[in-house]
Amino acid sequence: MISNKCKYAIKALVYIANNEQDDRPVMTADIAREQQIPRKFLEIILRELRNNRILESKRGKDGGFRLLRPASEINLTEVMRIIDGPIAMLPCVSLNYYRKCDECEEESCEIKAVFEQVRDRTLEILNDQTIKSLTLQL
Amino acid sequence: MISNKCKYAIKALVYIANNEQDDRPVMTADIAREQQIPRKFLEIILRELRNNRILESKRGKDGGFRLLRPASEINLTEVMRIIDGPIAMLPCVSLNYYRKCDECEEESCEIKAVFEQVRDRTLEILNDQTIKSLTLQL
DNA sequence: ATATATCCTATCTATTTGATAGTATTTGTT
């Protein structure tokens, strides 16, 4: 399961992508209202996306958030990794958050191969998805 | 990520399958020692698998655990669902633990389709795996 | 100045994860 936080992050980015035609940044309050996301929680998420160079922000009146890159260059996996961390089902199989299991030697691990397969099939799908491709589904 | 508990469960079942040639049940203490799983925690896991008709247990001297069905008929997904619950990445996309999202209407959800795909590819792999097929990799 | 937006720090509650302790009960052996 991905966290609510991660789901909110993706939906917020899609909303921003869908509403950036004019040059005014998109406000937290608008995203929160339209996507039914708790406002203060959303603030934290958007700031985290800004800290990770997915968004840029503008403070003060007429402030808000804008995508720092074209929506077609923001990958779904990138967002998921920022918010939730590893995508793989086992730490010892994660490409970006690898961690050895305490209790087992990987050479003799019975289940590693299966979860490597799952990881590869999953990434094949998710790597193909960008914020842009998600907006097109509307 | 699957939980440690789930990883322990799978490894314990594989160990039992690998050690049931004679007719004596496999003891918690042996599994715990060989697979480096905390003993008391493993007890809880094995009891849970017994309650869900994956294992049968025998108490007292020469007691222990045995597979209730042939290893080839215990599916990996079944074990994962017992211990960790849903396999899907979104509740609204889960086959066995479906739950509607609070904040969005599924017809207009931008991300549902992607995670349905991930679910299907994941289950294609996991549904093919049984405790038997995992033991053969040794 | 003022209104309005993000920024930041602190805090909070509930749940889940991962586990341990101690006792009760069952069973085989002597």
Added chain:
DNA sequence: AACAAATACTATCAAATAGATAGGATATAT
């Protein structure tokens, strides 16, 4: 009958994570 050895059960616990909320600081357009 006594004992040893195994699971069964109940209670508890600590740490981490999830999912937020509150309140004030700071920046900016008008």
